Each structure stands twice: as C-alpha cells, then as structure tokens.
Amino acid sequence: MSHFSPWIDGPIVGLYLLVTMAAGVYVRKYVGKVEHFLVAGREMNLYLGIASLAATEFGIVTCMYTAQNGYKYGFAGSTPGICQALAMFVIGVTGFCIKPLRDSGVITIPELLERHFGPRVRWAAGLVIVLGGLLNMGIFLRVGGEFLVIVAGLDTKTFPLEWMMTILLIMVGVYTIMGGMLSVLVTDFLQFVVMSVGLIAVTLLVFYRVGWNTLAETVATHHGDGGFNPFVHPELGWSYVAFNLLLNSAATLTWQTTIARVLAAKDTKTGRQVYTRTSFFFVCRFLIPGVWGIAALAYFSSGGATAPENSLHALPAFLSTFVPVGLMGLLLAAMLAADMSTDSSYMLTWGSVIYNDLLGPFHRGRWSEKTGLLYNRFIVAAIGVFLLFYGLWYEMSGNVWDYLGVTGTIYLSSMSTLLISCCYLKWTNDWGAIGAIIAGAVFPVSFLVLQQMDATKSFANDTIGPYYSGIAAYVAAATAMVAGSLLKKALRPESPSVPAA
C-alpha cells in the first residue's frame, strides 16, 4: 500500500506543476528567432548551465536504471558515473573537441562536420543522430509513467499507464513547443531545485532508517567482493568498465543534449566551465539512486515485502512504502521535475537536428524566422507523438542501462570518431566518415535485432553481451574512418577531402 496521500502530497505536486508550467509558458514572449528557440540566443550563463545540464541528464529513467544497477550489482553498478565524471572533467579542462565546436558557432554537431566532410556526411550524421537519439528516448515516457503509477499506488484499472504517459507528454509538450530552449532552461532551473531537494531528502532518510552498515552488508551478502569492485564481479568485468569508458567519453563529446549546453553558452570559456563544474554531478547521478537500489535490496531480502519480478520495479515498489506522507509529495514532485526536464530537453534537441541538418538542404536561407519557428514547433510535437506510440509498443528486454548504452552507441561510436577527426585529423575525408557511420551502427543494430528474436535472444544476451558488441562498434568506427580515408587517397588522389555541395 503506497503512502501517497491525495490530500497532503497531491497539493505539493500540484503546486510544483503550476509554477513550472507558468514559468515555461511565460518566457515564450522572448522567442523571436529560430536561434532563440534552439540555443536560447546563446545567452546562457554558467550557473543556469550547470542546473540545466544536471536536470536534463537526470530523468526518472536515469533514477530507475541507476537504482536497478545498484540493486543488481551493488556499488560496482555505479562505475559508469565515475567514468562519465572523469571524461567530463578532462574534456572541460582541456577543451578537447568542445573548444573548436563552440568556437565554430554551430547549432548542431553535423553542421560542423559539413565543413570538413561535406553536405552528404552532414545529412547522414543528422540521420544517425536522430535515429539513435529517438530510439534511446523511446522508453523514457513508459518508464517514467510506470514509476509514477507504482510510487503513487495508482490502480492501473481505473488510471491506466497510457493516461499517465499522455498527461506527462502534454505537460512537457506545451511549454517546449511554445518557448523552445528558453522555456527549457528556465523550467530546468526550477526542476533542478525541486529535484535536488527531493533526492537529498530521500537519501538522508535512507541513511537514517537503513544505515550504512546494513547497505554494505547487503551488498557483501548478495554480491561478495564483486559488489564493491566491477573488475571481479562475474557479470561485469573489464569489458563492462572498458565499454563504459568509451560510451561515457563519446557521450560527453557528442551526446547532443549534453553538448547543447556548450553550444547555448555565452562563450567557449563558459561552456568549458559548465562541463568541469558539473562533472562530479555524474558521480552523484549514479551513486545516489544506486544507494536507493541497494536499500531496496536490503528491504526485500529482509522480508519487508515480496520483491517484484522485474528488478526495474524494485525501486518504486520500495519507495512507495518507505517514504512517509508529506515527503512522498516532495519525492513525486522531484521525480516529475526530473522527468519533465529530461523529456523537454531531449524533444527539443533531436528536433533541432531534424530542422538544422535533415531539413537543412530544403530551407537553407529561404525560410523566414516565423516559418522556421513554425516548423520547429511542429517537429517537437511530432517527436512527442512518436514517443507516446514507441513507449506503448516497445517491450523492454534486459537492463535499461544496457539498452540505452547500445542504442546510444548507434551514433556515439561514429559521431565521436567523426568529431575528433573533424577537429584534429585533417587528413581524413568523406569516404572514411561514411564508413565510420555504417560500421558504428552495424554492431549495435545487429545486437538489438538479435535480442528481439526468440531464436537468437539467449545468444545475444549470454554469448555476445552488450559490452563486447559496444566495444566492437567503437573499434569498427575508428578503423573504418582510417581505412576509408586512406582508400580514397589511394584511388582518387586528386579529389578534395571536402566535396562540394
């Protein structure tokens, strides 16, 4: 039985929603140009950038998969957070790739790639980014809806999951369509505050009522030394750490929702500072919900209740009875804030790639600002509809983090190779770029297909596993870039590396 009280917790959630929606809709009057809609006129300052990046990259789906990692692997499941924090700090300090990217004044990564590889590569890169991004985001609404329904103890017969998903989508869609990045930044800030207060309050409650010793003993009992060390965990090992180092480095460089904060920053220095000063948040992002997941394991293994079959549902099932009335309202507001900030930013970001790179050849210099804004708003709405139907249709198989890692790798492997080549390896060319895009997508797409077919499901999950297929994608993309570029130089030594439009 959930501790959610409609009369005490309901108004807390309602007040949060009212303030957020009002703020998001209010700033729409400042949107006069496409640049305002997509990158907030490049007027974002440091602390707003930190709040926005943190809020964007922490959604309900984040909380669910990081808690699932804690539940299934102990503290070792938080290793990806350390990998991402290290990558973000190093990239922020050195300016590796993000300095030339921000200096170039582009709105999206494919726009920069065009300058080195030509317009065909820009279009292909845009397509891969949108495909990987939308597949990745496709499960957000469903996972978010499941969490809210379970924690609030709603009866799915009288309040179906589909309703929760639709309500979530409409609330996010309204202010994102009206105000674009400006609304996203302002609501991200409010959502960061609410989300952080809720996360810290529940974490302190876990320490107070469960205690560190119980958490550590639970991990030691269920996972042994592997619960503290990913290298000796039987299900993780070196391939898990290597894949996460590659994945998180590539994501920090080219994940469009993350890089959008660098591109919206008022200058390159601010963009780099946003990275260095937000980097440790990515440890918190994995570790804090990971501790909640371990607390859920302690609760279920001590006979507190019957553990749910799906480990993804362990956290919401635990929280629904662990968090008291009053704090439950704050938790739900925090999780709504986390989810809305992520969904709004992701919808806008993938929309910006569709408008800027896929539709680029059709509108270059010919559409008025008003027409451009209209198309952008339509694209964001269309992405929302896609999310609703994909979330209803796609059945999750296996770990959520693995799914996100594999779908993200469809584009992260090739785009990170292309961006590094574009910024620093001037001898590379469009043949290498197209080769990298194809090679980088083949492995993760094949893995996803094998995983969905009954005949090959166990082969995909047990023999190959997501980590080896992921590592193969990064190696293949880099190899194809080198081989393709050298092949073009050998066969067509007279042709320029940048093809004409």
Place this chain on the structure above:
Amino acid sequence: MNPAERFWWILTIAAVVWYSTVTVYVSFRGVFDIKSMLRRLEEQHGGD
C-alpha cells in the same frame, strides 16, 4: 571496513555533501543568470 568499502563510503558521503552544497549555491546564483539572460534577450528584441 575493507579498502573497497571505504572507497564507496567516502564517495557516497562526498556525493551527498557536494550535491547539497551545489544545490544551495546554484539555486541562488541561477536566479541572477535567468534575469540577465532575459534582460539581454529583451535588449535584442528592442534592437531588432
């Protein structure tokens, strides 16, 4: 407490303390960032 457990204990405490501090500081400074962003955008509108 073995070294591996101590590592995660220190990291968890650091995460909670860092996150709490940053939340308070960013909440305060972010308000001014929003005000200055909207003011500059309003000036842009005036100049258009």
